[in-house]
Amino acid sequence: MTGRRGVVLADVLIAMVVLGLAGTLCARSVLWYARILRGAQARAGLESAFAVAGGYLTAEVGALAPGDLLYAAPDSLGYRAIWGSALACRVAGGEVLVLAGSWSGDRLPQAGRDSLLVFSGRSPAGAWVPGPVTGVGRSACDGRAALRLTTQLDTTRLAPAPRPAQLPVLLSEHRQLRFYSSLGDWWLGARSVSSSEGIQPLAGPFAGPRPPFSYRDSTGAPAPDPARVRQIVMSLAGEAAAWSSPGARFRDSLTFIVTPANLSP
């Protein structure tokens, strides 16, 4: 019996030592694993921020045409964003009916916020006639559902009758893309200037404060004048926790170059 009691005490001591070692090992593994996880998440987050920023820039400025870039600064750009398109089945000076089936856009037009551009139908030069959207309603065109956009068009710029049966129509608004600081972090944000909304964060956080935007003309030289811009360059950098050691950071950067198709010579 005595022998068995001694063995039990030794068992307890050995078990405590083994459990202590195992616990220490487990704790270190968990901490190490958690660091890897945090690092991987941070890296994925940064890459995701890059992807969102690049995708947004491409979608927003990829179709800019001459005159659409309103200003071009190192930390921001203002532009006429084409966010919707459709075919008009009737165009008059005061209203444009667009076929609902041809509509493509994220939302419906809003009076007072959006503008429209109607293809004039003139050949061969081709030009677009602008007008404000002052009202939006439902209508029909030869039995097909249509949106009625009340506007004020300069009809003298439209092709004389008989006009093309359908004319492309674009919906636009004034938007801004800006690199800004908030609570110590740098973000890429966007806002609708036409609706006077505040800046909304799109992607980030990025490394600052170096502004990310630069502009090139058709020869690749810097183009401070918006009218001469043919390429928009956005260079972003970011930092995140690395898993190599506690407190380590890694840095990554990416440059996006967008050449709007409608600005090609």
Next chain:
Amino acid sequence: MSQRGSSVLVVLLTMLVLGALGALLVARVWSSEREGIVGLALARARISAAAESERMLAGWRPPSAESLAVGAAREVGLTRSPPGLTTRDSLLRLGEDLYLLGVSSAQARADGGLIARAGLWRVVPVRRPVIPDSQAVRSAGPVTVDSSARVSGRDTVPVGWGSACEAPAGDAPGIVAAPSSPIIVTCPSGACVAGTPPETRDSTLAADFGEYLGGVSLDDLVAGATVRLHDPAAIPGPVDSGAVCLVSAATNLGDPVAGSACFDLVPLTVADSGLSIPGGLGQGVLIGRGPLVLEGDFAFFGVVVARGLILLRDRARVIGTVLAPAGIKLEGASEVRRSRCAVQRAVAGQRWPDRNPARGWIFRP
């Protein structure tokens, strides 16, 4: 026993926690990879749609497009290459000379599920070349007319073309030249140049006036030529098989003889720089990529334009107009006679899509 039981429990719990953390990491990495796949597929779809629209415009076929009624649409293409990527083209005729080319590309998984889709519209106004027809010869370079050659600004309706032509217009100048272009006429009293007036100066005539014919560039015309002449020994002329015109024959420039099998073939022809055409017959638009020599009994009904000096000799004839930015020389019994009808007929079938109109690219999700 109880201590050993606790050890197992602790180990199991630790393994569970580590497994959960691992699963989280795998999920995050999978999500990231998925994001990357979608981004890549979207980029591929966008590029494919843009490239397809360029391909469609480069291969624009006016007869096919014009067979659409105004307001009508048609699917014009479907490709499934590379695997998983489907690209569809549609053409909508918005007006007489206005089209909308729609292209949509979709990238799918192997099981058919959609990964990403991109689409665009191309606004396509169609241009027609504008050829000045109020003269026989228009030149920004030196003009030389030898004593037996002839230039006439009187409007001529080719024999047998009456039903295809308007009534002849009034007389126009025989030669219209830039202010600094020398005009050398060697026949007595200048009688070999006819017109009202026989010759005149145009201060607006630039040295490169032949590079743009209305909204169409000479490069566009060269790129769209259906006949290419490069063999100096080849004699162009109509090629038919009874009542059937063989339009694909390499030297078939149509037949200006009304009622013939190739009368309706009015081609756009490009001649190599420096080529001499030793004889034959043709109609339409003849473009010289450099100097061009027309000789023998060559007769052409329509428009001749060249980037180099144009030389007519022997009994070569042009009925229509000659645009000679670099100059023209008529030797022997050669002749240029103005014909509005021949000019109009030469350009009637020519249509060119404007590939870069304002806001021609419209991207759609």
